[in-house]
Amino acid sequence: MILVFAINKNKNLGKIAYAFLLITMITALALEFFVRPEPKNMLVILAIILTSISGYKLNLTK
Secondary structure (H helix, E strand, C coil), X not given: XXXXXXXXXXXXXXXXXXXXXXXXXXXXXXXXXXXXCCCCHXXXXXXXXXXHHHHHHHHHCC
16 A cells, blocks of 8 residues: 555545555554564564654654
8 A cells, every 4th residue: 555655645645555554554553562472573673663654754744
């Protein structure tokens, strides 16, 4: 969806795509900390970076 947004520049599609990314990464962080006995550092760092990017992009697409 983010790739299609990058091509079409449709603001509604961008909001939906980045919202899905944000929800997915928050869920990934919750699973890492509450389900795994020992969270994988690389996965946590990646999820935090993608959460930050999606939050920033959501603020820009207002």
